[in-house]
Amino acid sequence: MSTPKPKKKFSRRKFIVRSTVGVGVAIGATYFTRPLWRRSIAGFVNSAELPYNGSTDEPRLWFEVTADNEVILNSPKVEMGQGTFTGLAQIAADELEVDIQQIKVIHAPTASGNIDGTSTGGSTSISSLWQPLRELAATMREMLKIEASKQLGTDAAALTVKNGVVAHNGQTLTYGEIVKNVTEWEIPETPPLKDVSTYKFVGKPVPRVDLKDKVIGAPMFGMDASLPDMLYGAVVRSERIGATFVGADTSSAEKMPGVVKVVKEPDFVGVVATSQMAAEQAKQAIKAEWATERNWQSEDIEAMIKVGQGDPVTIQKTGRAKRILDNEEEVITAEFTSPIGAHAQMEPNGAVAHVENDNATIIMSTQVVNLTRKEVADRLGLAPEDVNIIPTYLGGGFGRRLHTPNAVQAAVLSKAVGKPVKCFFNRREEFQNDTFRPPTHHVLRGVLDKQGKIKAIEHNLSSGDVMFGSPMFPGIAEPVLGADVGAWRGGMIQYEAIPNFRTVSWRVKLPFATSWWRSLGLLANTFAIESFMDELALKAGKDPVQFRLEHIQEDEAGHRLREVIKAAADKAGWKDEVVNGRAMGFAASTDARTPCAQVAEVSIENGEIKVHKVTCAIDPGIAVNPDQVRAQCEGSIIMGQSAAMYERMFVKDGQLLPTIYGPYRMALMRDAPKEIDVVILENADAPGAVGEPPLGPIGAAIANAVFRLTGERLRSLPLTIA
Amino acid sequence: MTISFNINGQPTSLDVDGDTPLLWVVRDMLDLKGTKFGCGKAACGACTLHVDGKAIRSCSYAVKYAEGKNITTIEGLSNGDQLHPVQQAWMEEIVPQCGYCQPGFMMATAALLSEIPNPTDEDINNNIVNVCRCATYYRMRKAIHRAADIQSQNAKNQPS
Amino acid sequence: MKKAHRAYLAFSLLLGLLVFGFSTPRSHPPEPKLPERNKSTAAELTPEQAFDLMMEVLTHKRCVNCHPSDDYPRQGEDSHIHNFGVQRGPDNHGVAALQCQTCHQSENNNHAGVPGAPEWSLAPRKMAWQGLTRVEIARSMLNPDNNGGRTLEETVHHLTEHELVLWAWEPGVDANGTPREKPPVPKAEYIKAVKTWAAGGAPIPEE
Structure with a gap:
């Protein structure tokens, strides 16, 4: 028997959130187009924790207890491989006091009323539901205890619960038995949550809840x-x-x-x-x-994506980077580009x-x-x-x-x-009507002081739209923000101990749909910035790892970044030298507050770049499922490698090509590194982003290794050696 | 035309246009949805199944060729509840992410292991060229080696 | 279509080319014009002229793509290495679980754009033609050490009757639905040329 469906009710919390957003937008329209405000918003967005946008005060929308003592978790987040179903099951099981085997996660149909108002994306599912889901599960557990106490004729506080069985003085009731006789639920105040260190499932490498189904061909796509x-x-x-x-x-x-x-x-x-x-x-x-109207060609698109064209917005500014760089003599300048990328997901x-x-x-x-x-x-x-x-x-x-x-x-x-x-869609339509990762162009300028430290650095980036134009995104936000938040993701300078730094985002509207592609701008922006950091380190005559550490500020974000950089270098046995034809390349990024550092071990074989091993250190805060954090790192690294080394859409006579796997070359088994070593640090007290941050460093890590092997600085994705 | 074959051990007869891709027959007429459509051009391998034990990309295989043959799909790879060594290894290494391409990979791997019981890394590189967008290749490689171990262990344990 | 019909069609096409400077619609790959020296009907060809005509076909990508000098089949009009690094394998039929027949069946699949013909496979390494001159190809073709011990008669049979060879004139469409380019000589003319060349003692010119 299932729990009765609750009636729709007015949610006070939702009202508060929505009116705050409304007021924010109204104020924004008036004031935020000023440069300083825009920078403040950009800074805020860059480090903000995005809240979950849906109902979180009605446990019965989320949980359904069945007669055979199974708990169905109605997930408003979808499972697309990122492991969210498993993480949600772990979080719920611990507060519900059931075994993880007793939880069955399903996709909530919108008719259930449990609707995510925004999306499953941005690596936010676990982080945004961490607090609400624990509270919901704990409340559901207390609701079951209250009903059990009525049925057993005792005080709820006197009951013990284990594996979905409530006990008192030798009497037991399963959750399934309890719900059979409930007519009206009493919803208590949110109970105190358990100490994270006492959790049995959170923090453990629990196998994916969809594993068996996916191995026998059972799941429905x-x-x-x-x-x-x-x-x-x-x-x-x-x-x-x-x-x-x-x-x-x-x-x-x-x-x-x-x-x-x-x-x-x-x-x-x-x-x-x-x-x-x-x-x-x-x-x-x-x-x-x-x-x-026009017969577009690749050259037309390339000519549009150029720093200096379109609308610039300064999204980050500390000190006087521009003035210094415009006046110093020993300024180092470098340009980078990335191509149009297709999603190429397997299910059309x-x-x-x-x-x-x-x-x-x-x-x-x-x-x-x-x-x-x-x-x-x-x-x-x-x-x-x-x-x-x-x-x-x-x-x-x-x-x-x-x-x-x-x-x-x-x-x-x-x-x-x-x-x-x-x-x-058939596959050809899927390729031609994709909402592509926009191509980008980056101009980096930097100057060193006498001690070989960066005195000033500036990143100018040009990109097609990512978020702008999306129906998900209110139109009012465009003039407020000025710069596309998705395009500049990963585009800010993360080494904030540099005295003068500045990032400028140039917006270009392309004639075809461009949009969100896993990690958005992170892949291209990190490729540009971290390749440039490598150049500056070599110019300064310093070890690239030490060089990065010298420019990290003393705050929490800086501490977390420093620790992943050190951990990756240690684990990889970082050496800035070519040994037996292999070189290491280093890069690091911070995305959605999750820092990640990677070391790629690379050689050149038959004129092609070969990636042998990648060491990755990541700090997502609490790793709800360390095995799936690893899996996301492994997958992101190879997907990022694929985008950085092979993938490219081009435009010919008005068509986006190619339209099939193969000609749209992607990493295959033979291309993937045979070794991927992931180190997980947990220097924050809540779970953060996992599914996208590890896509950041890989492109630059490979390119920096190639420079050590060939002396050639690769400045365009996909990476090709002459 | 009428076409008869065995699928996952079941004799089956169908009245169908002989040029229909086997994939659509398996999915839409026989309701075996584990075999996936990825590209329809034999490029990605999501539709890989076995015909007489050999890996076949069923999106590009006209059903008329299946006459009198034995077809195995992911649903028939296990022996009842006893998972195939490839499936066992896939479980042990926790390979799938989105899972869409995985049946094709497992079928290709099972075909590989029946020809080469202990594949080297190079054998794996040359034989397994399906596409996985979640890029689970690192675990797949480990799982293929693990499956080979399970298979040879099973062979040893079998009374001769 | 009956063989006689095809021959007639081929003959008309040739005539069209010669007399009217035939132009083909843009959506199809252009039918290459025949070289000047072949401005005569096959019946009147000398064995030397027949050699030229035959070689127009044998050096075409529809043939050479499956006669590579390394272990990778070629594909497409630009003869790129087969996508996904597909390999020759021990018996020219691919590797253990990635056989040619994993994707290629005994007929073209025009839904998928995957070509097919009976015994779809690579020519043995000894029959590698890629990068060879016409003379080298001819010598190799007649050398029993390379051609699988075939007599001249058997070689002619292979060249004119084998379904995989004749597939070149029915190459189907590619993954985009675009028809594959056919060899520059109509099939009937080619067959006749091979036979004329063989009957004339299979002369190989000095080049």
């Missing part, structure tokens, strides 16, 4: 969803940059076998058929007409939609359940409550599923035929 009587849809998508839909000749498609209906909408044309194959073939028979985007009787059900992989629901509701003219988004496991996220027009298209097709419709 968006593309695995099906409904009775389901038909298959396909949507014609543009292959050219900036194309707008004009119309389509669908006459031959309409006559094809298996075609149920051709659906013409003002903004797209699609087809519904009885099988995946029939839909795909009919789509190819539709002759769509598109209007394009799509949805299974069923629209009937003014209700819509959408089953899909999405990182933005709330936005998806809103967009489907708006298009169908329904209230959001009439749309139920049922999230599934994601076949990779990486930011690709923060835009979900695919849900709207599937819903429109379903409505047109009155039956469930499954509609997915």
Whole structure:
């Protein structure tokens, strides 16, 4: 038997949060466009802890106790590989006093009411739910104890609880037995939380809760969803940059076998058929007409992404870096670039939609359940409550599923035929209609003092948009911030003991969609800054690790950064020399307050860069699951290596290419380092970001190693040696 | 046309257009969803399954070729509740992240181990060229070696 | 399509090229023009002219891509190393769990753009043509040490009847759905040229 669903109720906490945001935005619109304010906001955003945006005061939205004493955890965060389900289960189990095996984590459908108002992204799931989820679980435990005390006729304080069994004087009740007889729940004040050191699951390398399913092929991803009587849809998508839909000749498609209906909408044309194959073939028979204004080429894009073009915003300023650098003589200047990157996640985007009787059900992989629901509701003219988004496991996220027009298209097709419709991108469409990682250009300037320390440093970065233009992001924020928070992620100088430093972000709007790609600007910005730090260290005649340590300030962030730098160097046995054809390269970054340092061991084999080993030290604060922290580091390092060494989209005759794995070269088994050594430090008293920070250092670490092998400073991603 | 084959030990007959990719037959007609669609171009390996014990990328394999053959998908890799050594190793090393590409990798690895019971790192590099975007390659390599150990241990324990 | 039809079509195409300077639609790869020296019908070819015509085909990427001089098949119109570092393997059919047949079947798959033909595989190392001159290819082809002990008659049979060889004229489409470029000589002309060359004693010119 399940716990009764609570009625919607007014949440005071939510009101407070929302009105604060509202007031903030109003003030922001008036004052924050001033440079000093913009810098303050940028600084705040850079080190802010993003709160969870959803209900956290109703335990029954989150937990459902079943008759066989299992606790279902309705997760508003989605599982896309980052291990969030496992971390949430560990946190909940410890406060609920159940064994982790008793917890089953599922994706909360929006109809459950447990909705994340923002997204699963930004490496915030565990950090933002750490406090609320513990409080919810502890409250749920107390609620169960209160009900047990009524049923056992004793005081709740006298009860003991273990593994979901409440005991008193030899009498026992399981949680499952307790809920059977509950008619009305009493919700107590939030009880005190346990001491973190007493937790049995938090802090332990518990195997992933989805492990067994994922090894036997059982989990349901968006593309695995099906409904009775389901038909298959396909949507014609543009292959050219900036194309707008004009119309389509669908006459031959309409006559094809298996075609149920051709659906013409003002903004797209699609087809519904009885099988995946029939839909795909009919789509190819539709002759769509598109209007394009320009035949874009890679050179056009490269010419746009240049520091000095577009709108500059100074996001960081201490001392008088610009004045010093404009006047000194021994200024070192270097430029860096990064290319357009594709998400290339393995599961294409799509949805299974069923629209009937003014209700819509959408089953899909999405990182933005709330936005998806809103967009489907708006298009169908329904209230959001009439749309139920049922999230599934994601076949990779990486930011690709923060835009979900695919849900709207599937819903429109379903409505047109009155039956469930499954509609997915094919791989070519996935590559051509991606929301890409924007290309970047960086200009670094620095000058050393007589002691070989940095006197002044400046980072100018130019990037396409990441957050701006996203429906997730209120339009008002653009003029307030001026600079795209996503684009400059990782772009600030983290060595704050330098007396004069400055970062300027230049915004460029590109003709194709650019957006969030795991770690956003971190990959490119760190590549530029940390390659430059290496140059400055060599110029100063100092060891690059020591050189970095000399420029770190004495505060908490500085302490944590210093410790990961030392730990990575120690563990790797850091030596700034070439041994047996192998060299080490060093780099460090701080992202979302998590510092990470890496040492890459590299050689050149048959004219290609070979990465043998990466040592990584990371300090995410409390590591809820050390094994999954390691897994995220390993994956981030190889994904970052892949982006830094191989990946590049280009633009030819108005098309984004390539459109398939292989030509879009990514790291394979043979390319990945055989050894990855991860050291976890926990110099903060709460869990922080894990899933993205380790993507930062790898590009520069590899490039810095290559410099030691070849004497060539690689300034462009993907790294290629002459 | 009517096509008959064994899938995961079950004899199956279907009326289907012979040019339909085996992947869609397995997923949509037989409702075995463990085999994944990644690219439809035999480029990523997410759809890898076994036909007569050999690794096949089923998105590019017309179902007509399957006539009279034995097909194994990830759902049929284990022996009942007894996981295949590759699956056991994948559990021990906690390989999957998002998990989408993993069935293809495990099927490719199982095919590799049946041909080369103790693969070297170079064998692994040359044979396992599927794509994993979570980039779980580091653990996969460890798991492949571990699976080879489990398999040879099982072989030793089997009465001859 | 019947063979006679194909021959007729090929002949018409050739005629079109010669007489009208035939231009093909832009969406298809251009049909390369035949060299000047072949301005005669195959029936009238000397064995030397037949050699030239045959070599137009044998040095084309549809042939050479699978006759590499190293252990990596080539692919595409630019003959790049096969994606994913696919390898020759011990018997030219790929490595243990990454056989050619993992992806390539006995026919082209035009949904996927994956080419296929019976016995899809690499030519043995001894039959490597990549980087060889026409003369070197011809010598190698006739050398029993390299060609698997074939007689001239058997070599002609391989060149004119083997389905994998003849696939070059039905190469299907690539992953983008673009038709693959065919060899510059129509199939019937090529077959005739091979036979004319062989019948004339398989002369190999001095170059």
